[in-house]
Amino acid sequence: MSTTQSERLRELLEPLVGSQGLDLEGIEVESVGRKRVLRVVVDSDEGADLDAIADVSRALSAKLDETDAMGEGEYTLEVGTPGAERALTEHRHYVRAVDRLVRFQLTEGEELVARILTVDDAGLDLEVPGVKGRKATTRRLAFEDIAKARVQVEFNRKDKKDMTEEEEA
Numbered sequence: 001m002s003t004t005q006s007e008r009l010r011e012l013l014e015p016l017v018g019s020q021g022l023d024l025e026g027i028e029v030e031s032v033g034r035k036r037v038l039r040v041v042v043d044s045d046e047g048a049d050l051d052a053i054a055d056v057s058r059a060l061s062a063k064l065d066e067t068d069a070m071g072e073g074e075y076t077l078e079v080g081t082p083g084a085e086r087a088l089t090e091h092r093h094y095v096r097a098v099d100r101l102v103r104f105q106l107t108e109g110e111e112l113v114a115r116i117l118t119v120d121d122a123g124l125d126l127e128v129p130g131v132k133g134r135k136a137t138t139r140r141l142a143f144e145d146i147a148k149a150r151v152q153v154e155f156n157r158k159d160k161k162d163m164t165e166e167e168e169a
Helices: 005-019 051-064 089-098
Strands: 023-030 035-043 075-080 100-108 110-121 124-126 137-142 145-151
Touching: 005 023, 005 051, 005 110, 005 124, 051 075, 075 124, 089 110
Parallel strands: 035 075
Antiparallel strands: 023 035, 100 110, 100 145, 110 124, 124 137
């Protein structure tokens, strides 16, 4: 049986978010002065566009209005996606981050920045960028060797679909 408000909210809202084709990634209730803010983070394998966010926001709002899950008093509902530099904590997060640059903190203390090439049940195949003119190398990383992982923002990387054959080689 859940005891915290966040756990109760997750039990109430997760099936509703799932019915919208999204995953419930996080719930946070924060007090800001006399007001409260309920932040709900959603995502999917295809991402969540503004229409999907608006649809799930309306559905969540209606569900919260018909229950007393938020208790008495005013609150603001904010629904969004995890953001560009999301932490990777679930298998599905790694799958969604394929072809993205990720900073890994390994359980042995080493830090590694690499691009995720493939993901399977046991771990990841990575492309480690070359340093000082050297070619990139590949590396296998098991999930149990990862302490933390976070997607890195890249401003100047071309999408594969925009690259010419010569640039890809």
